Amino acid sequence: MLQTLAIAHYRSLHGLVLPLQPLNVITGDNGSGKSNLYRALRLLAETAQGGVAASLAREGGLGSALWAGPEALDRRVADGRIPLQGGPRQAPVGLKLGFATAEFGYAVDLGYPPPMRSAFALDPQIKAEAIWAGPFLRSANALVERHGARVRRRSGNRWEGMEEGLSLFESLFTQVADPQRMPETLLLRDYIRRWRFYDHFRSDADAPARQPAMATRTPVLHHDGRDLAAAWVTILEIGDPQALAHSVEDAFPGAAVGYEEHDGRLVLRFHQPGLLRPLSMAEVSDGTLRFLLLAAALHTPRPPPLLVLNEPETSLHPDLLPALARLIVAASARSQVWVVSHASRLIAALEQAPGCQRLHLHKEQGRTLLAGQGLLDAPAWHWPAR
Structure with missing residues (x-):
């Protein structure tokens, strides 16, 4: 490192x-x-x-x-x-x-x-x-x-x-x-x-991550999240699907993410308690989409030597920050991680991890x-x- x-x-x-x-x-x-x-x-x-x-x-x-x-x-x-x-x-x-x-x-x-x-x-x-x-x-x-x-x-x-x-x-x-x-x-x-650097995840209505992705193995999520569905399914096949599912459950109790394949394209489905059908990525909230992007980036089957996150708390509800901190701490066991943040709740949670250093x-x-x-x-x- x-x-x-x-x-x-x-x-x-x-x-x-x-x-x-x-x-x-x-x-x-x-x-x-x-x-x-x-x-x-x-x-x-x-x-x-x-x-x-x-x-x-x-x-x-x-x-x-x-x-x-x-x-x-x-x-x-x-x-x-x-x-x-x-x-x-x-x-x-x-x-x-x-x-x-x-x-x-x-x-x-x-x-x-x-x-x-x-x-x-x-x-x-x-x-x-x-x-x-x-x-x-x-x-x-x-x-x-x-x-x-x-x-x-x-x-x-x-x-x-x-x-x-x-x-x-x-x-x-x-x-x-x-x-x-x-x-x-x-x-x-x-x-x-x-x-690897992540600071440009879009979550607006036209965000690339809300669209279907070509069904091609994607061990590294693109910096703008355009291949979220392909990266997610790649983790399910050659990564750690249990850890990925645990991260989703940790942030959204009772929720799960599945996928469908149509004509060579992959579509993610967000299953949430109380709903009769799963939501597509076009329907989930900005914060939910951003958390799923971060989960796909941090659970990569090909960990980089250095992973840099610039203000990952953007668009996230404060209640999601402890789950995000646990996700980041787990990733730091595989890669050296930098987090640039304003969120006091996220910072406080990260500081509790062994090997964490705060640079003020x-x-x-x-x-x-x-x-x-x-x-x-x-x-x-x-x-x-x-």
């Missing part, structure tokens, strides 16, 4: 290094930086998909995503002794993202290209990347280093140059992930690609900080040099 997540100069995350546990609950007031932390993690995942520059473009470009405060922070500003003001920049502009497990780590440094006459003069470039063995980067444990268009790998006690013409707009994962020459890069790329964020001088983390409390971390 991830042991450390590090972010520098991304929006309000001026310099944040977080320790992680099997189950992590991210909390904080509105505007404290929870969404920025979630977006930074998604941006980090895009490095393995080849879409980091496109993701930044969707955010308004690198200039929009960069820390907007002064380069150097001064305690006297917070005390009101001196006004907030900028000054001559001492270091290059850089947006940095990285993580580490007990076995390996990865970091990337993005910045502006050199001044040039081009319509893409502000398109972000990858300035440096590094892969290392162990919980934090040192000169002795670096395995792969990238500086601009050049990449090298450690071979025994020496460095071996691998490529010198890399595209500056794509990570090394999409360019040099060779199983023979660069096995570390390939393994790490595949690890990141298995991370707050703002100071415009930057996001982890409550209770002093200067000496953060995990060890070093960024790769450009």
Whole structure:
């Protein structure tokens, strides 16, 4: 699992290094930086998909995503002794993202290209990347280093140059992930690609999850829930149908979910006590549909190494939150889980689970900080040099 997540100069995350546990609950007031932390993690995942520059473009470009405060922070500003003001920049502009497990780590440094006459003069470039063995980067444990268009790998006690013409707009994962020459890069790329994010479940009348799904094995629910019926039936056939049924019973006592197959399409039926016929997904409430989506996502027969839920309590009645918490805790036995939440009842229920860590964020001088983390409390971390 991830042991450390590090972010520098991304929006309000001026310099944040977080320790992680099997189950992590991210909390904080509105505007404290929870969404920025979630977006930074998604941006980090895009490095393995080849879409980091496109993701930044969707955010308004690198200039929009960069820390907007002064380069150097001064305690006297917070005390009101001196006004907030900028000054001559001492270091290059850089947006940095990285993580580490007990076995390996990865970091990337993005910045502006050199001044040039081009319509893409502000398109972000990858300035440096590094892969290392162990919980934090040192000169002795670096395995792969990238500086601009050049990449090298450690071979025994020496460095071996691998490529010198890399595209500056794509990570090394999409360019040099060779199983023979660069096995570390390939393994790490595949690890990141298995991370899973859920934050876009629709429950409106036209939601894809309310429609029949093609009868094709679906061990991983799509991020928008469009294949709910197929994912549900896949769990029944190759997953843990008893645990899935228990989750439904836990949330809706006496209820059960069945299915029908018509002309190669699957339709779920929600059986509820007191009703003479089952309800289709087009008829169930928004909260019921959303809980079933979460159940299908968390009972996946193919658990990811990292599962991230952004405000899963949306549309759910407060009485469903304890059942949701039990569902999340059970999933954390198979995957490392992140939950970003505002719901005090859900947070309180999750905190009772062993291995759960609450990360409470707050703002100071415009930057996001982890409550209770002093200067000496953060995990060890070093960024790769450009």
